[in-house]
Amino acid sequence: xxxxxxxxxxxxxxxxxxxxxxxxxxxxxxxxxxxxxxxxxxxxxxxxxxxxxxxxxxxxxxxxxxxxxxxxxxxxxxxxxxxxxxxxxxxxxxxxxxxxxxxxxxxxxxxxxxxxxxxxxxxxxxxxxxxxxxxxxxxxxxxxxxxxxxxxxxxxxxxxxxxxxxxxxxxxxxxxxxxxxxxxxxxxxxxxxxxxxxxxxxxxxxxxxxxxxxxxxxxxxxxxxxxxxxxxxxxxxxxxxxxxxxxxxxxxxxxxxxxxxxxxxxxxxxxxxxxxxxxxxxxxxxxxxxxxxxxxxxxxxxxxxxxxxxxxxxxxxxxxxxxxxxxxxxxxxxxxxxxxxxxxxxxxxxxxxxxxxx
Numbered sequence: 504x505x506x507x508x509x510x511x512x513x514x515x516x517x518x519x520x521x522x523x524x525x526x527x528x529x530x531x532x533x534x535x536x537x538x539x540x541x542x543x544x545x546x547x548x549x550x551x552x553x554x555x556x557x558x559x560x561x562x563x564x565x566x567x568x569x570x571x572x573x574x575x576x577x578x579x580x581x582x583x584x585x586x587x588x589x590x591x592x593x594x595x596x597x598x599x600x601x602x603x604x605x606x607x608x609x610x611x612x613x614x615x616x617x618x619x620x621x622x623x624x625x626x627x628x629x630x631x632x633x634x635x636x637x638x639x640x641x642x643x644x645x646x647x648x649x650x651x652x653x654x655x656x657x658x659x660x661x662x663x664x665x666x667x668x669x670x671x672x673x674x675x676x677x678x679x680x681x682x683x684x685x686x687x688x689x690x691x692x693x694x695x696x697x698x699x700x701x702x703x704x705x706x707x708x709x710x711x712x713x714x715x716x717x718x719x720x721x722x723x724x725x726x727x728x729x730x731x732x733x734x735x736x737x738x739x740x741x742x743x744x745x746x747x748x749x750x751x752x753x754x755x756x757x758x759x760x761x762x763x764x765x766x767x768x769x770x771x772x773x774x775x776x777x778x779x780x781x782x783x784x785x786x787x788x789x790x791x792x793x794x795x796x797x798x799x800x801x802x803x804x805x806x807x808x809x810x811x812x813x814x815x816x817x818x819x820x821x822x823x824x825x826x827x828x829x830x831x832x833x834x835x836x837x838x839x840x841x842x843x844x845x846x847x848x849x850x851x852x853x854x855x856x857x858x859x860x861x
């Protein structure tokens with residue numbers, strides 16, 4: 504027990520009553536490992552866009568295993584370093600999933616601005632006079648029928664909007680991580696306790712603000728953006744709602760303080776009711792969101808491909824030409840085709856002409 508009050512640990516410290524829920528959630532996250540492996544090795548659903556989600560799932564197995572050990576070990580229960588680590592990872596872990604969802608939504612928005620990769624092609628039919636029965640119809644030159652256009656300007660602003668949302672969640676990690684990492688010092692120093700109290704609040708408030716902004720963006724895209732996949736918007740809205748529950752819960756309980764990590768007084772986050780609220784409103788929404796993102800094929804829902812959209816801007820026409828030229832040159836060089844030979848002869852002829860002019 505200390506002479507000053509410091510912020511109560513969110514979720515409290517693990518007592519024997521925490522052993523069962525810790526084991527249950529460790530098993531639940533462990534059951535997701537086969538699904539994670541399937542998403543990684545199945546080429547139809549493989550994507551790097553869920554890296555944060557996969558890392559989060561593995562990390563939660565570790566944290567709940569540690570809580571299960573802590574529940575029957577008094578030394579670990581009062582370890583300031585262990586509790587600081589738990590506060591940091593419990594408080595900021597879900598931000599990684601939010602950033603994944605931002606990048607998924609960005610890819611879906613960018614895809615809505617691109618012309619169709621397979622435009623509809625119609626072949627006009629021209630009838631032959633009935634006197635000629637050798638053939639009934641002939642095909643004229645194909646006509647591409649598509650009212651879709653390349654919306655480069657909208658794509659530019661969609662990327663800037665997604666970058667803003669991503670940086671917003673990244674910004675919430677900075678004060679949150681600093682505050683939770685310094686939790687061990689807050690137990691001993693009153694000045695550090697005040698700083699940790701403020702930083703944790705700022706981090707959670709920013710996370711809630713940008714969760715709402717992300718949800719509003721998804722709703723706007725579903726209702727206003729042509730050719731935007733509605734399933735992508737619905738999935739984004741549901742995940743944002745789940746993480747908003749987590750953020751609101753954190754803002755509600757972080758106002759409490761205590762004088763001891765192992766205190767069981769009201770507000771210490773160690774009472775049975777407070778522990779139940781922690782598992783229901785903090786841990787359960789996180790698990791459901793990970794389960795949903797892994798259960799559906801986000802590569803198909805958001806149209807991400809392997810890496811999604813990671814460009815800052817579109818390639819210029821000059822850059823496209825250089826890239827295409829390099830690709831053709833490498834292809835010719837590897838295959839040793841006649842095209843490559845003729846291309847080399849052409850370059851030699853051009854060089855001779857240049858020297859002749861000199």
